[in-house]
Amino acid sequence: MASTYLTRTxxxxxxxxxxxxxxxxxxxxxxxxxxxxxxxxxxxxxIFFDSNDRIEFMTxxxxxxxxxxxxxxxxxxTNAWYHxxxxxxxxxxxxxxxxxxxxxGVEETAFDTDATGSQGDTNYLFQASATNDHxxxxxxxxxxxxxxxxxxxxxxxxxxxxxxxxxxxDSTSGVWKPKVSPSVTxxxxxxxxxxxxxxxxxxxxxxNSNTWTVGGTLTQNVDTPDNNFATLNPLHKGNTLTxxxxxxxxxxxxxGSTSYPYTFSTQALSTGxxxxxxxxxxxxxxxxxxxxxxxxxxxxSHSQYDYAYVGSNGNVQSNQSGSSYGSALSTNDILGxxxxxxxxxxxFSKNGTFQxxxxxxxxxxxxxxxxxxxxxxxxxxxxxxxxxxxxxxxSSVQCNFGNGYFGTTAVASANADANGHGKMxxxxxSGYYTLNTKNIKEFG
Numbered sequence: 417m418a419s420t421y422l423t424r425t426x427x428x429x430x431x432x433x434x435x436x437x438x439x440x441x442x443x444x445x446x447x448x449x450x451x452x453x454x455x456x457x458x459x460x461x462x463i464f465f466d467s468n469d470r471i472e473f474m475t476x477x478x479x480x481x482x483x484x485x486x487x488x489x490x491x492x493x494t495n496a497w498y499h500x501x502x503x504x505x506x507x508x509x510x511x512x513x514x515x516x517x518x519x520x521g522v523e524e525t526a527f528d529t530d531a532t533g534s535q536g537d538t539n540y541l542f543q544a545s546a547t548n549d550h551x552x553x554x555x556x557x558x559x560x561x562x563x564x565x566x567x568x569x570x571x572x573x574x575x576x577x578x579x580x581x582x583x584x585x586d587s588t589s590g591v592w593k594p595k596v597s598p599s600v601t602x603x604x605x606x607x608x609x610x611x612x613x614x615x616x617x618x619x620x621x622x623x624n625s626n627t628w629t630v631g632g633t634l635t636q637n638v639d640t641p642d643n644n645f646a647t648l649n650p651l652h653k654g655n656t657l658t659x660x661x662x663x664x665x666x667x668x669x670x671x672g673s674t675s676y677p678y679t680f681s682t683q684a685l686s687t688g689x690x691x692x693x694x695x696x697x698x699x700x701x702x703x704x705x706x707x708x709x710x711x712x713x714x715x716x717s718h719s720q721y722d723y724a725y726v727g728s729n730g731n732v733q734s735n736q737s738g739s740s741y742g743s744a745l746s747t748n749d750i751l752g753x754x755x756x757x758x759x760x761x762x763x764f765s766k767n768g769t770f771q772x773x774x775x776x777x778x779x780x781x782x783x784x785x786x787x788x789x790x791x792x793x794x795x796x797x798x799x800x801x802x803x804x805x806x807x808x809x810x811s812s813v814q815c816n817f818g819n820g821y822f823g824t825t826a827v828a829s830a831n832a833d834a835n836g837h838g839k840m841x842x843x844x845x846s847g848y849y850t851l852n853t854k855n856i857k858e859f860g
Contacts, residue, residue, distance in 0.1 A: 420632040421554035421561055422618050426453075426544045426573065426605045432505035433542040434577040435463070436570040437552075438594060438641045440497045442665045443563035444469055444650060450500070453541055454548045454556030461541030463502055464560065465491065470528070473502055473517060475540045482506075482537040485515050486529035494650060494666055495682035497567070497641040499583050499592060505576040506539040518579040520592040542573040542605075549629075552609075558631060565665055567640055568594045568610060570622075574603040589857070594641050611636060635826070637819040638839060639665075639852075645838075646683040646692075646801070646817040646851040654678035654804065655714050664823050670812040671702070671805035676715035678804025680708060681817065683851050686791045686798045688859040689776075690755045691833070691848040692815065693841055694803065695822040696727060699811035700745040703727035707755055707762065708802040709794040716804030721794045723786060724804065725751060725764045727811075730771065732764070732786045741786065742771025750822075753801060754845050761785035768842040776845040801851070816840060818850030835859075 435451055449464040458479040466472050469492050474484040483506065491498060501518040508514045514532040517524040552569060553562040570582060581600060586593050600608070600622070608622040614636040618628035639645040647666040659674025671677055681692075694705045709721035717724035717733035724733050730742035742764055745751060752765035754776040761782040763774040770776065774784030791797055803813050814822040818838025820830060830839040835858070838850030849855040 419561065420630070420634040421558050422552040422609070422628040422630055422634070423549035423558075424607070424626065424628045425546070425549050426542065428573075428605055429543045430574040430603075431507045431536075431539040431542070432576045433539065433573040434504070434570070434575055435502040435541070436500070436568070436572075436577070436579070436582040438497050438499050438567040439562075440565040440639065440644075440665070441465075441491065441494050441563075442565075443662065444492055444494065447560045448562045449551070449553070449555045449560050450562055451502075451541070451550070451552055452554065452556045453543060453545070453550045455540055455543050455545045459538070459540055459543075460556060461539065461543070462555070463541075464555070471500070471517070473515060475506075475533075475537065477538055477540070481531065483515055483533040484529055484531050485517060485527050487517070487524060488526040488528050489524070492651065494647065495644070497644055499579065499594070499641070501577070501579040501582065503576045503578070504539055504541060506533060506537045507535060508576075509535055516576070521579045521583055521585070552628065561632070563663070563665070565637070565639055566611070569608070570598075570600060571607045572600060572602060573605045575601065633824050635821060635824050637821055638837070639819045643837065644853040645819045646681045648679050648803065648815060649682045650679070652680045652682075652710065654712055654716060660805070664814070664821070667815045667817070667819065667821065668812065668823055669803055669815070670698070670810060672810060675807065676805065678704070678716035678802055680710055680800035680802050681851065683856065684710060684798035684800045685755070685757055685851075685856070685860050687757050689758060689845075689848040690851055691840070691844050692753050692801050692817050692851060694751045694753070695814040695816070696745050696747065696749055696751065697812045697814055697823070698747065699809045700747055700749065701728040702805050702807040702809050702811040703745065703813060704733070704804040704806050705751050705813065706732070706753060706802055707788070707799045709796050710798065710800050711795055715806065716802055721789060722802070723762055723788055724802070725753075726806065728806070732762075739786070742766060750841055752842055754848055755799060755801075756785070757791055757799065760788050760790050762788050765842065777847060818852055
């Protein structure tokens with residue numbers, strides 16, 4: 417999350433080392449640090465996303481760059497987990513081996529800036545300092561914090577390692593995935609952060625007991641590289657590219673002064689039964705929540721393939737026409753959306769009670785359902801969950817696609833779906849599933 421960082425002071429120095437981390441981005445277009453070490457005001461090592469969403473990877477000595485890589489590629493996929501391996505050895509006699517960057521197991525070779533420095537340059541990423549900390553997820557001053565999620569962070573000073581130490585290709589899906597118990601020989605200053613203990617998120621699992629100190633509001637969720645949960649998509653918007661901001665790993669949206677903005681979930685469905693929850697935390701009268709084919713339109717529910725619950729009156733609206741359905745929303749109400757794409761039915765619940773006497777398990781009967789067009793008959797062949805604003809006031813919605821949080825607050829009930837995935841505030845209707853890659857592979 418954007419208010420989180422971890423710190424630790426290394427007890428010894430090295431000119432080689434490896435940093436491996438799994439990263440899922442949230443905010444784009446702003447400088448955000450993944451790792452930093454400040455030995456003095458003019459001697460430091462940093463790894464960060466720049467404001468153009470490229471990765472910059474450098475060491476600085478006496479205020480001048482000694483090694484610097486700036487990728488040509490921009491990392492703008494907010495739905496994916498990236499595996500980054502920063503593998504360094506400034507003593508290496510081969511210049512091209514001094515800095516190495518791997519993304520999802522493949523070495524990055526295209527750089528806008530490429531300067532590997534001289535053999536023997538000090539590697540400030542792994543230098544000890546009595547007065548300054550090494551920082552994960554922030555700059556040396558604990559600013560420009562990373563906004564998103566991290567998993568399986570390995571810090572291995574003294575060893576320049578390959579990505580295959582930490583990850584592997586899944587034999588079934590062909591997707592690059594983390595090794596749950598990698599065979600890593602950690603040096604004395606090495607550490608492995610799994611983030612598996614919610615009460616002690618800085619716990620080191622390397623065997624060295626090199627615990628990191630947590631700063632800010634680090635929260636644990638079930639979104640992992642092995643099972644990627646949906647979020648809202650800042651790159652897939654409705655009628656306007658402005659008028660709202662994203663936070664909390666793109667699971668919180670706040671609308672501003674622009675009329676009728678809306679956006680969609682990163683993952684979309686063409687079959688199966690799916691459930692998500694939305695907590696309205698400001699100006700419920702202006703909120704619209706539901707599903708959409710994903711096309712741009714004037715507002716959410718303007719298109720014939722948009723279906724939205726209207727916060728001001730509880731109507732369900734589609735194709736510019738509204739129908740009486742449920743009751744109006746109030747601040748902190750949780751709207752549940754159950755989407756049955758096997759029978760082309762849509763249901764809405766308010767604080768756990770399905771409106772219009774809806775029965776999501778009624779199948780083709782569709783008791784209390786709102787009927788929708790079959791995905792195959794829509795323009796894009798899929799439906800996204802969608803959130804919008806029907807006015808120009810600062811409404812705000814916190815989304816839970818199964819990751820277990822509204823904003824930074826864990827859900828109280830932690831109800832999993834029938835496949836054992838997700839943490840929802842209210843019970844997931846029988847036969848419905850939370851929106852993540854494992855469920856989509858099996859039921860989508």
